[in-house]
Amino acid sequence: MNPRGKRADVWHLVTFIGFAIVIVFLIYPLFDVFQYSFKDKETGELSLANWKEFFGRAYYMRAFWHSMSIALATTFFSMVLGIPLAFFTTRYKIKGSNLLTTLSVLALLSPTFIGAYSWITMLGRNGFLRNLLSSIGITLPPIYGALGIILADSLQYYPFISLMLAGSLMTIDRSLEEASENLGARATKTFFSVTMPLVLPSLTGGALIVFMMSLSNFGTPMIIGGNYLVLPTLAYNMFTSEIGESPGMASTVSIILMLCAAVVIMLQAWASSRRKYASMLVNRPIVKKLKGAKAFFAHLVCYLVVGLSTLPLGVIVYYSFRNTSGPVFKSGFSLNSYKQIFFDVPKTVANSFIYSLTAVVLIVLIGTLLGFVIARKRNLAVKLLDPLLMIPYIVPGTVLGIGFIVAFNRKPIFLTGTAVIMILTYFIRRLPYSVRSAASILKQIDPALEEAGINLGSPPGRTFRTVTLPLMQSGIISGAIMSWVTSMNELSASVLLYVGRTMTMPIKVYLSVADGYFGTASAMSTILLVVTGIAMFVVNKYFNRGSETFIAS
Amino acid sequence: MTSIKISGVEKRFGELLALSDINLAIEEGEFFTLLGPSGCGKTTLLRTIAGFYRQDRGDIWLGEELINDVPAYRRNTGMVFQNYAVFPHMTVYENVAYGLKVRKLPGKEIEKRVKSALKNVHLEGYEARTPDKLSGGQQQRVGLARAMAIEPRVLLFDEPLSNLDAKLRVEMRDEIRAVQKALGITAVYVTHDQEEALVISDRIAVVNFGKIQQVGPPWEIYKNPVNLFVATFVGKINALDVVLGEDLGSGLRRAQAGSLSFVVPSAGTENCTDAVLAFRPEEVVETTEAVKGSNRLSGTLVSTAFLGTVVSMELELGGSRIVIERHRPKKEDIPVAGDKVEFAVPPESCFIFDKRTGARLRTKEGR
Numbered sequence: 001m002n003p004r005g006k007r008a009d010v011w012h013l014v015t016f017i018g019f020a021i022v023i024v025f026l027i028y029p030l031f032d033v034f035q036y037s038f039k040d041k042e043t044g045e046l047s048l049a050n051w052k053e054f055f056g057r058a059y060y061m062r063a064f065w066h067s068m069s070i071a072l073a074t075t076f077f078s079m080v081l082g083i084p085l086a087f088f089t090t091r092y093k094i095k096g097s098n099l100l101t102t103l104s105v106l107a108l109l110s111p112t113f114i115g116a117y118s119w120i121t122m123l124g125r126n127g128f129l130r131n132l133l134s135s136i137g138i139t140l141p142p143i144y145g146a147l148g149i150i151l152a153d154s155l156q157y158y159p160f161i162s163l164m165l166a167g168s169l170m171t172i173d174r175s176l177e178e179a180s181e182n183l184g185a186r187a188t189k190t191f192f193s194v195t196m197p198l199v200l201p202s203l204t205g206g207a208l209i210v211f212m213m214s215l216s217n218f219g220t221p222m223i224i225g226g227n228y229l230v231l232p233t234l235a236y237n238m239f240t241s242e243i244g245e246s247p248g249m250a251s252t253v254s255i256i257l258m259l260c261a262a263v264v265i266m267l268q269a270w271a272s273s274r275r276k277y278a279s280m281l282v283n284r285p286i287v288k289k290l291k292g293a294k295a296f297f298a299h300l301v302c303y304l305v306v307g308l309s310t311l312p313l314g315v316i317v318y319y320s321f322r323n324t325s326g327p328v329f330k331s332g333f334s335l336n337s338y339k340q341i342f343f344d345v346p347k348t349v350a351n352s353f354i355y356s357l358t359a360v361v362l363i364v365l366i367g368t369l370l371g372f373v374i375a376r377k378r379n380l381a382v383k384l385l386d387p388l389l390m391i392p393y394i395v396p397g398t399v400l401g402i403g404f405i406v407a408f409n410r411k412p413i414f415l416t417g418t419a420v421i422m423i424l425t426y427f428i429r430r431l432p433y434s435v436r437s438a439a440s441i442l443k444q445i446d447p448a449l450e451e452a453g454i455n456l457g458s459p460p461g462r463t464f465r466t467v468t469l470p471l472m473q474s475g476i477i478s479g480a481i482m483s484w485v486t487s488m489n490e491l492s493a494s495v496l497l498y499v500g501r502t503m504t505m506p507i508k509v510y511l512s513v514a515d516g517y518f519g520t521a522s523a524m525s526t527i528l529l530v531v532t533g534i535a536m537f538v539v540n541k542y543f544n545r546g547s548e549t550f551i552a553s
Numbered sequence: 554m555t556s557i558k559i560s561g562v563e564k565r566f567g568e569l570l571a572l573s574d575i576n577l578a579i580e581e582g583e584f585f586t587l588l589g590p591s592g593c594g595k596t597t598l599l600r601t602i603a604g605f606y607r608q609d610r611g612d613i614w615l616g617e618e619l620i621n622d623v624p625a626y627r628r629n630t631g632m633v634f635q636n637y638a639v640f641p642h643m644t645v646y647e648n649v650a651y652g653l654k655v656r657k658l659p660g661k662e663i664e665k666r667v668k669s670a671l672k673n674v675h676l677e678g679y680e681a682r683t684p685d686k687l688s689g690g691q692q693q694r695v696g697l698a699r700a701m702a703i704e705p706r707v708l709l710f711d712e713p714l715s716n717l718d719a720k721l722r723v724e725m726r727d728e729i730r731a732v733q734k735a736l737g738i739t740a741v742y743v744t745h746d747q748e749e750a751l752v753i754s755d756r757i758a759v760v761n762f763g764k765i766q767q768v769g770p771p772w773e774i775y776k777n778p779v780n781l782f783v784a785t786f787v788g789k790i791n792a793l794d795v796v797l798g799e800d801l802g803s804g805l806r807r808a809q810a811g812s813l814s815f816v817v818p819s820a821g822t823e824n825c826t827d828a829v830l831a832f833r834p835e836e837v838v839e840t841t842e843a844v845k846g847s848n849r850l851s852g853t854l855v856s857t858a859f860l861g862t863v864v865s866m867e868l869e870l871g872g873s874r875i876v877i878e879r880h881r882p883k884k885e886d887i888p889v890a891g892d893k894v895e896f897a898v899p900p901e902s903c904f905i906f907d908k909r910t911g912a913r914l915r916t917k918e919g920r
Contacts, residue, residue, distance in 0.1 A: 448638035451605055452696075454625045455632040456652030456703055463626075466651075470642045 010461060014369045015381050021366070022388045024413075025428050029403030030395070036406060037251035050252040060249075063234040064256065067215055070149050070230055074214040075207050077154035081305045082161025082206070088298045089162075090169040093289045095299065100306045101163070102536070107309040108159040109532050111489035111506055113219030114525045115152040117513050118312030119143060120224060121319060144226035152220045155309040157210045162305075164206035168199045174285045201271055208268040215260055216396030218492035219506075223513055231257045232398040232492065239402050239496065247406065254399040261394040313529060320526040324519035337523035344520075345508060349527070352505040355419060356487035359426035363434045364480045368472065370431075371438025372464070376447070392432045397492025400425065404497055417499040425494055426487040434479055441475040442468070478539045485535045489528060555616040555706035555739055556581045557602065562611035564597055564763075571597045573763040575611070579741065579756075584733055586742045588750040589760035590786065595743045596711055598760070602741060603709050604628045615706050631700030632709040636716060637692040639684045645671070645695050646680035652703035670698035673732050690721045697729065701736065708733065710742040714749065726753055747787045751775060759783045781911040784831055784904055791875040792831045794908065797822055805846070805900055813871040815848045817903045821914040828914065829906040834865065834878040836902035840895045847897040854892045868894055 040047040054060045085104070089097045107115075122129040123143040130140055141147060172195065180190040218232040225233060231253055238250035290298055323334040341349065374386050392400070404425060408415035415421040445468065453463035491506040498507050505524050512521035557579040564572040571594050579585045587595035600606050602613060604625030613620050620628055631652075640648050649670050653663040671677055674694035684692055693713055700708055710729070714722045730753050733740045744750050750757050751771040759766040759774060759782075767779045778784035785792065795815065798807035806819035808830055815830060822828065840849055852868030852875065859865075864882040868875050877896055879886070888894055905914045 446636060446638060448634045448636055449640060451603075451625075452632065452634060452638040452640070452699075453651070454605075455603055455628075455630060455709075456655060456699065457626050457629065458651070458655040459624075459626050462655070467640055 011373055011377050014373050015385060018370045018385050025424060026391050029407035032406045033251045033254050033403045036248045037255055039248055050248045054252050063229045063231055066228060067230040070146060071211045071215040073150045074153040074157060075211045077150060078158040078161050078210045079207060081154060081158040083165060084301050085305050086162040086165035086169060088302050090166045091288060092298050093287050094302050100302055103306050103310045104159040104162060105536060106533055107156055107313065109485055110313055111528050112156060112217055113223050113491055113510055114316055115156050115312045116220040116224040117521060118315045119148055119152050121518060122315060144224060145228040148224035149221050152224060153214045153217060157213050160209045161206040164202045165199055168202040172198050172285055204271040205268060208264055208271060212261060212264045218398050232396055235398050235402065250402055254402055257396055258394050258399055261396060265394050316522050316525045319518060320522035327516045337519035340520055341523050348503045348505055348508045351502060352488055355422045355504065356426060356484050359423045359487050360480050360484045362427050363430050363483045364476060367431055367434025368438045368476055370435045372442060374435060375439040375442035389435050390432050392429055397429065401493035401496030419502050421497050422494055422502050425497060426490055430483040430486060434483060437475060437479045441472050445471050481535045481539050485532050488531055557707060558614040560612045562608045564601060564606060564608050571763050575765060577758060579739060581739055582737045584740045584753060584755045586744060586750045586754040586757045587760055588744060588747060588757050591745055593760045594763040595760045599709055599711055599741060599743045603630050603632050629706050630709050631703055631705030633696045633700050633713045635712040637696045639692045639695050641684050645676065645682050648695050649699045649702050666702050670702040673701060674698045689717050690725060693725065707739040707741060710740065712743055759786060779913050781829055781906040788833060789876065790831045790833050792829050793873055795828050795830045797826050797828050811871045816846060816900045817905055818900060820916040822905055825907050825914055827908040829908050831904045832898050832902050834876045837877045837896045837898055840897050847899050849897045851893055851895045854888050854890050854894050856890060857887060866894060
């Protein structure tokens, strides 16, 4: 009937590769996790023992409620910080608002454990800020535990709220607010009955992302949580602790974590599907100039929020240049910490760069091809593949790490302890972002352009190369840079998978903090920060992409 | 120069029958238009010719070649797209040269052909521009030049003017026609704009519900529509439900629309009583000019629209609204709302359609 349609082409191969990746590197390890959780520890038989234990013992349930309350509190405080910032910077003239945005994005993208660790140096048992405050009679509650996690998380994740909200506040058609005023509504009435409902979908979207990030965050609670266990740290401990090690229980915790994440992702998909108030942008909202006390107040709020979130980063950079002797800080400044890194652990730095760059090449290559298939070839197989590729969204790094260890430490695939497993971890964790961004870029490219190429005599493969690919280029490159940054900063999965010779910078930072080598940790963190900053700069400057890129990826 | 033959083509999208038993013979060098409302299947047919869709049934020939299984990129059809589809990452020159580079022509030849194509569309000197620096009209010229440069067997136009403003549309329309005639290339042109179709085409196929309703030169389509759909879609027309009555002899018959009585041609109406009477606004005459036997009518003026050479009047007539036109009106002749307006419809200007099928009732030979 249709010989042309049946001929296998390159896109069938791509679809096949997509399925192979999903099956081998996601379904297979996750199925192992699943299996473990339903196995009896001693007999290896099918049993619900782990699940009974989880719901039966206060120790486990406590971690669950800890996770929930941390995520909720973080979401709440992120909104407290993010909403005024978004509103003031979009509606009023704030001096240096570009700088504020840049700094908040830097806080967002910086490795999660840096913030936590920095707050310890400031407010920990012997933190300089705590000492300073107690010298004037103010005693702060201890930072270790819930308080510290919420503090560090909120100050890292509030930009999701402020950036997404600012994005939608800036695209509200001014006429809508004017219409409301024209119909007799006061400014406050207009704000609550017109402006808020219009931006509510992006606010809920941002809030759900914050909830999700906080829920699956491993680095912060690990460093600053102390004995306050949340689900990711519980899973990690259950898996790695030498006494009472219990992969089955770790798996059960992992599944519960994934279920929570899945619920949040579904809510988020629902929230973003309601974001349909796209306006024609006929009239951009006016940016008002404030005077006197009002202007002072608006500036104060904005600078306080961004300043607080930048403070931990500044402190880290400062400490990295402090003079050290072994784990001890001495007076004065030196490059000792940096020297130490380059003399003692150059391999760690090299590993980070090599693994992340290799992963990025794979991510870009395979992500772009899969993105094309998903955007342009809607056959049954692709419709099935599309949601499968999104699995990593709901798999916290800790869970993926556990899955990889159990699945790839036996026949037929032995990968534990290799560089390959580190690269694969980065690859799998970032792939869905890359696929989705490639697909969304493609959806903005008129299919008629490809048809024009084909009509002019260029076969589909050549058309993709000469027409589609060049149009996707800038989007792909900025996505690649974002993938690189997140891979460089990846800790939660790789900390489970590394061995001595495959150590990376985030892992080294984590270990240095644990061992009290704050100087090395600061220097290493500073390098990661600089890398993050440069990447942000490049994306902004050369690809002319706004802060949306950073939230979307 | 190539003819196109389409025979028994059928295309389904799931449940929807987009094309149903399409048969067409488009001649060499002909400017052939597919005209119809949106969703009628005209674009589907064009894209099937281009090879973007594969018909489920039937054959398509380009010249002597059966192209059913020839992939789109080997069909050598130059398509001009509705939204231009000019490659935004290439200059004007690179856009026009694209198809030539694919064909691995020597550099000299490419340069020559690009130059000549740009000259044809009056874009000399724009070679180095990028599309974002061009207006919509200029972009569409690039699209046209790009399609012509490959010296295709046929040119395919997919509503190329619908995104342009009215004045430019007329200008481009005339240019497309002139270039096509100058090159003598076969063109298939899709539009929903009946006026455009009438002006530009050698022949028109009116399409509706995936079926060809009528094929013919513009004059034939306008003056001799085969069914009520063609009559109403092409040009303006007044349609009244009538009951056909006694035969008046000499090829005439009585038709009753409520209290109004008409005299209409009887040819082909023998087996029909419920019918639709239709006449074009410009076919009415002044009662003073009316020949004997004309339908003299008097309506109440509802509104007028002055269009320069024509004044169009909406009348209330026996419970229906109709529109008539007067040409080269004098100011004092234009009535005001509420006035009685008298006019006459010559019986030979009346079309009679079967109310049930919509088919035109007439003699086998035509009128």
